Amino acid sequence: MTVDPDEYREGLSFFASGITVITVSSGAEMHGMTATSFASVSLVPPLISVALEKKSRTLELLRDVRAFAVNLLGRDQEDLARTFAIKGAKPFGRIPHRVGTNGAPLLASSLGWFECSVDSIVDGGDHEVVIAVVTRIEQGAGEPLVYYRRDYRSLGS
Numbered sequence: 001m002t003v004d005p006d007e008y009r010e011g012l013s014f015f016a017s018g019i020t021v022i023t024v025s026s027g028a029e030m031h032g033m034t035a036t037s038f039a040s041v042s043l044v045p046p047l048i049s050v051a052l053e054k055k056s057r058t059l060e061l062l063r064d065v066r067a068f069a070v071n072l073l074g075r076d077q078e079d080l081a082r083t084f085a086i087k088g089a090k091p092f093g094r095i096p097h098r099v100g101t102n103g104a105p106l107l108a109s110s111l112g113w114f115e116c117s118v119d120s121i122v123d124g125g126d127h128e129v130v131i132a133v134v135t136r137i138e139q140g141a142g143e144p145l146v147y148y149r150r151d152y153r154s155l156g157s
Helices: 005-012 057-065 078-084
Strands: 020-026 029-035 038-042 047-053 067-072 097-099 105-107 112-124 127-139 145-148 151-154
Touching: 020 047, 020 057, 020 078, 020 105, 029 047, 029 057, 029 078, 029 105, 047 057, 047 112, 057 067, 057 112, 057 127, 067 105, 078 145, 078 151
Parallel strands: none
Antiparallel strands: 020 029, 020 067, 038 047, 047 127, 067 112, 097 105, 112 127, 145 151
């Protein structure tokens, strides 16, 4: 017996998670998507995981270039979370960013950045789970943006 997808989604809404934007660049194309499915996997070696929809353009580009960035969003970046949650959005012309050492865009004013190289990609139902080696970390400052009960929040709200 399995759980109904709506019941599963409701159950997951009780788990608060940080908000990230996964960014990738291939040639002249920069792309990004909002993701809450980011996690630490290992300290040695430094591995993270992120789950991406199988049909996402981000995953398609990741498979090609094998490098990406995880941008940790701060509480004042809800607009970025919403912008990158829209499929097909191409906001880089109007959003402050810089290019990281691996070529992926780093969003200005984020709490931190993980630059990563793909180690493996495994099937995860309607998603693919990307396991990646962290090659570089930068830290910003501020409070995190979190997602809880299907809404963006900040700590203490």
